[in-house]
Amino acid sequence: MRVFGKAPGDDDRPLVERARRGDQDAARALFERYFDRIYNYVYARLGRVEDAEDLAIDTMTRSLTRLDLFQDQGVAFSSWVYRIAHNATIDHYRRQGKVTLVQLEGANLPPSADPSEMAVERMSNEDLRAAIRELTEEQQQVVILRFFQDLTAAQVAEITSKSVGAVQALQHRALASLERSLAGRPVN
Amino acid sequence: MIPENQRLERLAERLRAIESAPPSPAAKIRAWNLVSAGLQTPVGSSARRRSAVRLVAGGLAAVALLVAGAVAAAADSLPDSAFYPVKGTIENLQGVLALTASDQFKYHLSLAATRLREADAMFSRHRVDLADRALAGMEEQLTSAAAIVKVVKESDPAVAGSLAGQLKNAVETHDNQLAGLQGQVTNPTAVDAITKARNRAQEALQLAAAPADNKPGNGNTSASASATDQGQDSSGSPSISPAPSRNP
Numbered sequence: 001m002r003v004f005g006k007a008p009g010d011d012d013r014p015l016v017e018r019a020r021r022g023d024q025d026a027a028r029a030l031f032e033r034y035f036d037r038i039y040n041y042v043y044a045r046l047g048r049v050e051d052a053e054d055l056a057i058d059t060m061t062r063s064l065t066r067l068d069l070f071q072d073q074g075v076a077f078s079s080w081v082y083r084i085a086h087n088a089t090i091d092h093y094r095r096q097g098k099v100t101l102v103q104l105e106g107a108n109l110p111p112s113a114d115p116s117e118m119a120v121e122r123m124s125n126e127d128l129r130a131a132i133r134e135l136t137e138e139q140q141q142v143v144i145l146r147f148f149q150d151l152t153a154a155q156v157a158e159i160t161s162k163s164v165g166a167v168q169a170l171q172h173r174a175l176a177s178l179e180r181s182l183a184g185r186p187v188n
Numbered sequence: 189m190i191p192e193n194q195r196l197e198r199l200a201e202r203l204r205a206i207e208s209a210p211p212s213p214a215a216k217i218r219a220w221n222l223v224s225a226g227l228q229t230p231v232g233s234s235a236r237r238r239s240a241v242r243l244v245a246g247g248l249a250a251v252a253l254l255v256a257g258a259v260a261a262a263a264d265s266l267p268d269s270a271f272y273p274v275k276g277t278i279e280n281l282q283g284v285l286a287l288t289a290s291d292q293f294k295y296h297l298s299l300a301a302t303r304l305r306e307a308d309a310m311f312s313r314h315r316v317d318l319a320d321r322a323l324a325g326m327e328e329q330l331t332s333a334a335a336i337v338k339v340v341k342e343s344d345p346a347v348a349g350s351l352a353g354q355l356k357n358a359v360e361t362h363d364n365q366l367a368g369l370q371g372q373v374t375n376p377t378a379v380d381a382i383t384k385a386r387n388r389a390q391e392a393l394q395l396a397a398a399p400a401d402n403k404p405g406n407g408n409t410s411a412s413a414s415a416t417d418q419g420q421d422s423s424g425s426p427s428i429s430p431a432p433s434r435n436p
Contacts, residue, residue, distance in 0.1 A: 040209060
C-alpha cells in the first residue's frame with residue numbers, strides 16, 4: 001500500500017513559480033510532495049537506508065534551491081526531480097565502483113520453475129526488492145517508477161527521455177527477467 | 189500452464205503491493221533544514237544584488253571615483269557583464285605579480301575556481317555559450333597549475349608533492365560541483381560541456397602525476413626564471429609562468 005499523495009503532475013507549476021520567487025511555503029509544499037517519493041525511489045535502487053537518505057536529501061536540496069536551473073520546456077517539474085535523483089544514483093554507483101549491472105536476459109539462469117508454483121505472493125518484500133536490484137539499470141528504473149511510484153508509462157517516458165512504446169517494452173522485459181530470477185530463488 | 193501475460197500481470201500486482209519504506213523523521217527534518225538554509229541564500233541573487241548596489245553607488249560618485257568603482261565592480265563581474273573585460277585585465281596583472289612557482293600555482297587554482305563560479309552563474313541564467321567558455325577557462329587554468337607541478341617536480345619533489353595534493357583537492361571539489369550541475373541541467377550542450385570539463389580536469393591531474401621531464405636547465409623555478417619565461421617553451425608545453433587568461 002502506498003503512502004504517497006496524488007501522483008505528481010502539471011499542477012506543480014504554480015508552486016514552482018512561487019518557490020522561484022522565494023515563497024518558502026511553496027517550497028515546503030513541493031518538499032512535502034516529493035521527499036518521501038524520492039527517498040523511496042532511491043531506496044529501491046540502492047537498498048541502503050543511509051545512502052538513500054543522503055541521496056534523497058541531496059536531490060531535494062539541489063532541486064529546490066536551484067529552481068533557476070529548471071527550464072519549463074515541456075518537462076514537468078516531477079520529471080526533473082526524478083532525473084536529478086537518477087543522476088545522483090548513477091553518480092553514487094560510480095563513486096562506489098559499481099559500474100555494470102548483471103544483464104539477466106542473457107545470463108545463465110536456472111530453468112524456470114512451473115510458474116503456477118512460483119507463488120510470487122509468498123515472496124518476501126525484501127526478496128523482491130533484491131531481485132529488482134539485479135535487473136539492468138534501465139529495467140530497474142522503469143519497474144520502480146511504474147510499480148513503486150505508481151507513475152504512468154507516459155510519465156516514465158518523460159523522465160527517461162524514451163518513447164512510451166520503449167518504456168512498455170522495457171517493462172515487459174523487466175518483468176520477464178524478474179520472473180526468471182525469482183524462479184531460481186527459494187521462497188522464504 | 190498460466191499464460192505469460194497473466195503471470196507477468198500477477199507479478200506486477202505483487203510489486204505494487206510492496207509497502208513503501210518511509211524515511212526517518214530525522215532525515216526529513218535534516219533535509220528540510222538544508223533546503224530551507226539554501227533558500228535563504230539563493231545562488232546568484234546576492235551577487236546580483238551586490239552588483240546593483242555597486243552600480244548605483246558608482247553613479248552617485250564623483251568622476252574621480254568612477255575608475256575605482258569600475259575596478260571594484262569588475263572584480264565580481266560575470267561574463268555577461270560590461271565590466272567583465274576589466275576583470276580580465278585585473279587578473280592578468282595579478283598573474284604578473286605572481287613571481288614564484290608556488291604563487292603562480294595558487295593564482296591558477298584561484299582562477300580555475302573563479303571560472304567555475306562564473307560557469308555556474310551562467311548556467312543558472314541559461315547562458316550556455318558563456319558557461320561553456322568559462323568552463324574552457326577553468327580547464328586551461330587547471331592545466332597550467334598541473335604544468336607547474338610537473339616542472340617543480342624536477343627541482344623540489346617535496347614541494348611538488350604538496351602542490352599535487354592541493355591540485356587533487358581542488359579537482360575533487362570542482363568535480364563534485366560539476367557533478368551536481370550535471371544532474372541539474374537539461375540542455376544537451378550544457379551536459380556535454382560539463383562532461384568535457386570533468387574529463388579535462390582529470391587529465392590535468394594525470395599531467396601533474398606524470399614523471400618530471402628532467403631536461404637539463406628545465407628545473408629553474410625561481411622568480412627570475414619565471415619572470416623571463418612568459419608564454420610557452422620551445423616544446424610547446426605550458427611554461428610555469430602565468431598563462432594568458434582565456435577567460436575573460
